[in-house]
Structures are given as C-alpha cells and as structure tokens.
Amino acid sequence: MRRSEWNPCGGGVVLLLLLLLAGGWSLAWAYLPDVNIFTNYRTEVYNGIPSEIDTTPFVRIADNYYYIETMNKVNWFQAAGACRMMNAHLASIEDKAEMEALIKYMKAKGFKNNDYFWISGNDLGTEGAFYWLSNGRPMTYAPWNGPKQMPDNYGGNENCVHMFATREMINDANCKIQMLYVCEAREPKTFKFTYIKW
Known part of the structure; x- marks a missing residue:
C-alpha cells in the first residue's frame, strides 16, 4: 500500500504530530501527505479551565x-x-x-x-x-x-x-x-x- 492510499479520515491524514513543551507553549507540526506540505500550529498550555468553557456537572x-x-x-x-x-x-x-x-x-x-x-x-x-x-x-x-x-x-x-x-x-x-x-x-x-x- 502506498502512503497516499492510507486515508481513513477522508481528508489530509496527520502522520506525525510532535508537541515540544517548553515554557508553557509548544509547536505542533503535522505532515499531511495528500497535499504534501507541513502545517504549523502554536499550542498554549493552561492550568485550569477558561471561564468560557462549561464544566458541568462540576x-x-x-x-x-x-x-x-x-x-x-x-x-x-x-x-x-x-x-x-x-x-x-x-x-x-x-x-x-x-x-x-x-x-x-x-x-x-x-x-x-x-x-x-x-x-x-x-x-x-x-x-x-x-x-x-x-x-x-x-x-x-x-x-x-x-x-x-x-x-x-x-x-x-x-x-x-x-x-x-x-x-x-x-x-x-x-x-x-x-x-x-x-x-x-x-x-x-x-x-x-x-x-x-x-
């Protein structure tokens, strides 16, 4: 099976997701073989839950x-x-x-x-x-x-x-x-x- 044929999600498949936590933030890189590009995400990590998120029943x-x-x-x-x-x-x-x-x-x-x-x-x-x-x-x-x-x-x-x-x-x-x-x-x-x- 060629790499581009394995696509259970029907769209771009993330083959690798790497989070490098450092100082409360990280970078996430995702390889999408369907379009053959790298996509960059910035990730921020917080303690607790922001007020706009519902925590019901807690x-x-x-x-x-x-x-x-x-x-x-x-x-x-x-x-x-x-x-x-x-x-x-x-x-x-x-x-x-x-x-x-x-x-x-x-x-x-x-x-x-x-x-x-x-x-x-x-x-x-x-x-x-x-x-x-x-x-x-x-x-x-x-x-x-x-x-x-x-x-x-x-x-x-x-x-x-x-x-x-x-x-x-x-x-x-x-x-x-x-x-x-x-x-x-x-x-x-x-x-x-x-x-x-x-």
Whole structure:
C-alpha cells in the first residue's frame, strides 16, 4: 500500500504530530501527505479551565472543581464509586479556606444544616487514624463537630466522615448511612491550538 492510499479520515491524514513543551507553549507540526506540505500550529498550555468553557456537572469553587450530589443519597462506598465513575474522588477538605469556600457556596444554593454530605475522610484502616481516601494523606485539618471529644466512634462503627452543608464542621458516621456526597476533580490542563500561516 502506498502512503497516499492510507486515508481513513477522508481528508489530509496527520502522520506525525510532535508537541515540544517548553515554557508553557509548544509547536505542533503535522505532515499531511495528500497535499504534501507541513502545517504549523502554536499550542498554549493552561492550568485550569477558561471561564468560557462549561464544566458541568462540576462547578469551580475557589481553586477547586466539585460535583455536589443533591438528589441521590447513598452510602460512603457507593459515593466513592460514583465519584470514580466521573474520573473524580470524594472531596478532601484539607484546609480552612477550602472548607469556608465550599460552605459559602452551599449556603448560597439554599442547603440546610441538616443536609449531610460524604467526603473522603475515613479510619477504615486503623481505628482513630483518619486519612483522606483520595490521596492517602492524614487528615491534619479536621474541625470535628460537637462539644464532646470527636470523633467518638459512636456504637463502635463510625469510620467514615461527612460534612455539614452550612457549618464548618465534620463528623464521623456509620459508612452504611445514606447521604448526599461531594466529589472533587483535580485541576485540569487545557490546550489552545492556533494555526499559523506560512
């Protein structure tokens, strides 16, 4: 088969695409055998998503991207699985600023204090040692709920963590309880290709 006969796209076939990333930009060269020319593209790489791109069902809150499940209550394990199906993970709220931004958003959306949401904290590995499922790090920021010592592992089976919609607090609960949940996706990179005429 001659090179010019292989054309599954019906037009110019890109045989070689080379991206040379350097300093946040790159050049992409495409060889198009049908017209036997080289085409030059400038590629710009950005952290995050430009505001004109729709990220539904995820919303940007501060510097993070979240999906907040508002209808279907599930147990903690099902919530973790649902997030993974969206190429995300249960949220890991690792500092006060992140918690404040999320609570502010939830209040603005009309959530109530008795709306509970699973997040990724748990002590399923070792009782009393809470870690974030999403990244394996210890929960160093942990504003536990209640006047008494928390987490209390009430009933001997509270191993998963949930947050309150309108209070900057978390609580341990039985992983089998049905709750709403919050997924978090890492900040993506986006690319912009610009054609450069010769």
